[in-house]
Amino acid sequence: MKLSLDTEDGRPIYVQIVDEVRRGLARGTLGPDDPLPSVRELASNLRINPRTVMQAYAELEREGVVYVQRGKGTFVSPHVRPNETERPRLAREVARRALRDARRSGLELDELLDALKKLGRDSGPDGKDGGAE
Amino acid sequence: MKDMEFHPLPSTGDVFKEQTRTMGLALRPLGIGVAIFLVANGAFVLYRSLVDPATPAPLPTDALAWMSFVGMGLPLFLGRGSVTPFRPGLPWTLPVGRARHALIRVAAAWIWLMVGVGALLVWYVGVHLMAGSAMREPMLYLVAPFSNPRPAEPGSLPTVLWSFPWWIWLVPFLATTALYCWTSALFLATRHPGRWLMGTLLGMFLLALFANRTNFIHLFDWVDPALMGLLEGRFGFFTLTAGGAVPAAWVDLPAGGRMPMFVGMPTFGRWLVASGLWISMGIGLMCLAALRHRDGSGAWSGR
């Protein structure tokens, strides 16, 4: 898992890990029964406390996204349905961040929605900006 | 926490073994230097004996007495290093009590001291034997009693025919050990042992000077016999370092000629007791000095 932690981000590290797993599922790079990195590997790669990794995996297990096999590791649940659960959850996270940003700038929800619609129309499916406004 | 498995402490034997290795490594440069000197000295003696094959001199057994000062030199050499219980250092963060650790280090260095003395002796005797020396023939000695070490009529003292006994070769080992223990005690007791040594010597010198100049013989009279007893007495310093076998004086005989004079007969028993006393006192002082470095004591805090 290639993951760079955002130190400016207000979210706790374990939340960032959970979101990264969700992202993988939503994009299809992670599929059912795929193994997640071991606690040791991830903690070492990210230079973080192993308990943080365990906290993230525990959260995912609680939601039914992953399961733990003693001695073997953590795997994506075979019953996971990215379209039904992970994509909406991810969308919610993205929306939450956008809304927070908007509020910080003093914008109303309608203004944000208008801007999103316009941007979505102007830019293509690859997400590139359609042009400066 | 009672069911926790605590990490065990190292055994004293393991620590001693490890420190012996460390001391050996630390002393290697000194050992090499001494070896070079011995080889050079030996070569010189052999060369002289080949060039000038005159009557070979008897084995200079008097030199044995000077060997014991090597025992003083060792702590001085080691004391120059960075590891001392007076300063913070890696060895004191190890799981051994600091006082005990300091004593183990002293004991480990002692092993090498004995090795060194043995090597010195073997080399020394070997070289001289090869040069043709032999043990001195038995000689006549005057024997003065301990109660009157400087008799007015030496000529009337009893005489004895005496040659160097077998145990004279053991003297350097125990004498070196004794001096080593006393010097180590000093190095454990004070942060600046050199200053104390210098100070004591200076003090003694000044005292002698003062007594001499002011003719203050009262002070000196009291000190003199005590000092002489310590040096020449039955279990005194000369007994320790030479077995009592170095003559205290050479006496001019009324009939002509000179004869060496012992103060008390040098015997194995007397020497053994003297060594025992000096060594055990040295060890006692060492242990007392080590108390200063008890774990958690203030010997080095305050940097």
Next chain:
Amino acid sequence: MKTSPMAPTLPVNLGEGPFALSADNVVKRYGSVTALDGLDLKVPFGAVYVLVGPNGAGKTTLLRVLMNLERSSDGQAAVLGIDARQDGPRVRAQIGYVPEEHSLGYPWMKVGRLLDLCSAYHPTWDPEITARLAAELEINPARRCGQLSKGTVRRVQLLLALAHRPPVLLLDEPTDGLDHVARDRMLEFLAEYLVDTPTTALISTHRVYEIERLVDHVGVIREGRLLGQMPLEELRRGLRRYSADIPEGWEPEEWEMEGMVALRPGLGRSIECTVWGEEERVVADFAVAGANVRESAPLSVDEAATTLLSTREVS
């Protein structure tokens, strides 16, 4: 603010215990100087506790008291339940210690020999982890200890601390003298080590940003006393930076709010205020004062420590 804000009352209670490391009202005086002034520090089992404070705050002295390298003038210090003063050697056998000074004790000795020496003192020495760490930390066993750079000495010290797999790590400025790469590597090994061996770690430093992600408990020390100690989540919850819009004619300098530790003017009529307290209460306090909180965010441990240490002592 004309004068620095007052230090808030921060939590110091971490519960009943038992604790892996504990200091109870520890006092240490050097003549007229008081290095530790009644320090109560507790580190739970398995915690990675960072002790932050300025130079001279007493961090090094505390670690030395725990290692029984110094005797406390008063109070008690214990490691895994063993009294540090009574049983120094046994305490040191349970600890992997990286001291503040960059010194390996024997300048003439080769590093490989030093490893052998230390292994004889620790029956639990692990030759496999030693070899692996030496390779990954790029430690050359043939070099003499006195010839090593500050950074290399630190790496050897870390190796010596980890090689016998101790249950407790006491690290005094572990990244001091290390370059970026070496620092990064050290954090990697520490993370791995925490997984492989059940360990409690107390890391003392005045530079937290390097090890923030490994930490789960924070203690802030100043002048020999703890300003506060708490789990990391509690710090994130309790100390937050609030961005607020303030009404016209409002003078922030004159304003005082319970738990405020820093105030910075924002653009125009807005402020950024760091406050210690429950978020709900703080937002309500702002509202009462007429300010509208737009956002609140937690601080990094580094920022939190800096802010708290900038406050005035409560007289």
